[in-house]
Amino acid sequence: MNRFFLVLVLVFALGFTSVNAQNFSTHQVKKGETIEAIAKRYFVTPSEIYALNPDAKKELKPNTVLIIPLSKAKKPKTVVVKELQGFKKHKTRRKETLYSLAKKYDIAEEDIKKYNKFLYADPLRKGDKLQIPIFKITEEIEEEPTKTYVVQPKEGKWRIAYKFGISVKELEELNPEMGEVLKDGQEIIVPNIEDEDEKEVDEKYSYYKVLPKEGFYRLKLKLGLEKEALEALNPGLAESGLKVGMILKVPFNEAISIETSNSINLADSIVDFNSKRIAIMLPFRLNRVDFQSKADTKNSIVKDRYLDTSLDFYSGVLLAIDSLKTLGVSLKVDVYDTKNEVGEVSKIIDDKDFETVDAVIGPLTSNTFDKAASKLRPYNVPVVSPIGLNLKLYDNVFQSRAPNDKLKSTLVNYIKADTLADNIMVISDSKHTAISNSLKRDFNYAKQVHSRKNKESGEDEFFVIKEDIEGALKPGKNIVFLETKNEGFVSNVTSILASLIKAEDKSTNTEAIEITLATTNMNRAFTGDGVSNEHLSKLQFLYATTSKSYKETDNNPFVKRYEKLYNTTPNSAAVKGFDLTMDVVLRLVTSEDLYMSVNNAPLTEYVENKFAYKKKLFGGYYNNTVYLVNYQDLTIVEVKQ
Missing domain, CATH: 3.10.350.10 (LysM domain)
Structure with a gap:
């Protein structure tokens, strides 16, 4: 026993003669005893014993005196x-x-x-x-009906609910103070079932959370599975029937996933302090910049959107590198100008040594990214795309931007779970008829309203009149999808919808009409100067997005440092540069490699972006998490799913 530990024992044995003395006891280790057995005997966890007895991690010697915290757990x-x-x-x-x-x-x-x-x-x-x-x-x-369970790495609420055969809601009722985010090592209450009755999540299958009002018929339409097939995959379902929040095991389907909210802070989990090497590949196109004067250089930046975006992104990368350095991470960074040319990408990879690179961030555009990924594939070097969509997902590709169908499914599933919604309406222009019809299939009782067309030419005029919408509304809560990329049409529809909201008035026998505006494709049309933010806020505008905007009131350390260094607020490209670099490097220093981090760190979150990579059955990885946000009092806030 070292002197420090001896002093610690004496402090607890002699110094705490008042109230604090009742919080601890001691145990003299016998030959053959393990920490697990001792923890079980005193109804505490091994981690609680290690916290007070750090030397016990290295070696547990007989006759060692351990400090044991008094258990808060319920005794049998x-x-x-x-x-x-x-x-x-x-x-x-x-x-x-x-x-x-x-x-x-x-x-x-x-x-x-x-x-x-x-x-x-x-x-x-x-x-x-x-x-x-x-x-x-x-x-x-x-036998107690419940027991204490220690949350394992990668486990969120739905995994634990599935493991113990209950719904997420039932798990939350057992643990009213468990919080939105579960932490590794957190103790929670679960049903006291036999070990052999616990179910394990099999990654070869997908898992589906039953929504309100969903019966076997609706699940058949959504999942393509008969009642008998679901019961065969889920033993006990035939006896219990369907329950809201129940987790069902279903055949693997990339479109079906349960969003996990168990975000992990990787900065607290660094285990590898060996130097890492990453490469940044961006289309700076410095060969096009006019360096003759300061004004000419500024003009070159303004005119070249690739250079402008690359500089913003790289400014965030630099702050991430600085932040990683303060965490003790040793990092070598190679920066390459791709010139947005496929040939230049090939030349860079052929001329430089990429075999020892741990990860590549970039290039930005799809064609240059595909070239980099395919050439680095033989070396098994992971290549992370900052903004690309619909990429060729080679097995070394990480698409950090969630696919568009994830945006739609997140929004649709949230609205389906809203038991207060009395009516669904879809308003669209002629260019968005396909998405309108798709939403009609999702909500077969939805009413469709189309923008008016010119009687002579038949072309879309991008407007509706009040009567087109008013007759399709119902008393109660109305969800209205607006699918367009035309700013004028957004302005036209939102002003009409805002005017049709009614409060209940018993004196005139007027029923309340609530309206929530939503869209599956948030685009610049909704943020144009001609669109009233007051109308959007009044309509509680709801949409899914790959990133959420930081709030100035949050006093985020990154934003403060960025403003101090660059004398301006960071835009979305700068924040993405910071978030993505932090995530890639922290995954490298907390796991064996980027590939293994997918399992070890299922969900990470930074300033504006979160990452939860999912592997295609045959191929690479794509980000499978998005934010759901809405307008409230002229600000955009995250909606808890």
Whole structure:
């Protein structure tokens, strides 16, 4: 036992003679004992013992004195079982009472009365002949309906709910203070089932959370599975039936996934302090910049959108590198100008040594990115796309931007779960008829409204009138999808919808009409100067997005440092540069490599972006998480899913 540990034991043994003394006990280790066994004996976790006894991690020697925290866990109840073995005769003497006889024979007074029934009516007298019951006393542990469970890495609410055969809602009811985000090592209450009855999540399957009002017929339409097939995959379903929030095992389907909210802070989990090497490939196109004067250089930047975006992105990368350095991460960074040319990408990779590169961030455009990914594939070097969509997902590709169908499915599933929605309407222009029809399939009772067309030319005029919408609304909550990329059409529709919101007025027998505006494709049309933010806020405009805007009131350290260094607020490209670089490098220093980090760090989140990579069955990885946000009081806030 080292001196530090000895002092610690003495402090706890001698120094805490007041209230604090009751928070700890000690245990002398016996030969062959393990921390797990000791933890079980005292109803604590191994991590709680290690926290007070750090030396025990290295070696657990016999006769070592451990400091044991007093458990807050519920102890198992014991039940005394009395088994009647026979009787002993007793003749009552003078001054004997039921109390003294009960003490003498170590039984209850009620037990004497039970087998000598005359005592219920008459008092005990001298000379009474009694039969004293003889019991065999045993203690049995009464099985608790619940037990304490320690959250494992990668586990979110739905995984634990599935493991113990309950719904997410039931898990939350068992743990009202568990919080939105579960942490590795957190203790929660779960059903006390046998170990062999616990279900494990099989990554070869997908998992689906049952929504309100969903029966087997609706699941058949959505999942393409008959009731019998679901029951075969989910033992016990036939007996329990469907419940809201229940987790169902279904055949693998990339379109089906349960969003996990268990975000991990990788900065607290760094285990590898060996130097890492990353490469940044961006289309700076410095060969086009006019360096003759400061004004010419500025003009070159303004005119070249590739250079402008690359500089913003790279400014975020630089701050990430600085932040990583303060965390003790050793990093070598190679920066390359791709000139936005496929040939230049090939030349860079051929001329430079990429075999020892741990990860590549970029290039930005699809064609140059595909070239980099395909050429680095033989070296198994992971290539991370900052903004690309619909990429060729080679097995070394990480698409950091979530696909568009994820945006739609997140929004649609959220609205389907809204039990208060009384009516669905889809308003679209002619260019978005396909998405309107798709939403009609998702909500078969939805009403469709199309923008008006020129009677002579048949061309879309991008407007509707009040009567087109008013007749399709219902009293109660109305969800209205608006699908367009035309700013004028957005302005036209939002102003009409805002005017149709009504409060309940009992004096005039007017029923309330609530309207929530939504879109599956958030684009510049909704943020144009001609669109009223007051109307959007009044309509609680709802949409899914790959990134959320930071709030200036959050006092984010990155934003503060960026403003101090660059004398301006960071735009989305700068934030993405910071977030993506932080994520890639932290994944490298907390896992064996970027590929392994997909399992070790299922969800990470930074300033404006979060990352939860999912592997295609045959191919690479794509970000499978998005934000759901809406307008509230002229600000955009995240909606909890």
